[in-house]
Amino acid sequence: MLVGLGLLFTVLALVTKESSKSRLTAAVGAGTAVTLGYPLVLTVLVNTDVQNPAEVQLPMWHVAVLLLAGVATGGLTWWTTRRGEA
Structure with missing residues (x-):
């Protein structure tokens, strides 16, 4: 999935440059x-050195963090990319 998305956005970037x-x-x-x-x-970090898989918990507040991080990264990329001619 990640490779496919990487290829997709690479092709889109080349087409829309x-x-x-x-x-x-x-x-x-x-x-x-x-x-x-x-x-x-x-997920990898939470499962590191775990003896009993049933004890692993991932708090739901991480969903808000990942959405905010994605939006912030997209906004920062939008803000830092050059406008006008390449």
């Missing part, structure tokens, strides 16, 4: 990467 949608493509791609990467890394 000359248009006004290039900033949007970069922002959505970066936000998607953070939104999907956060729970994957967090």
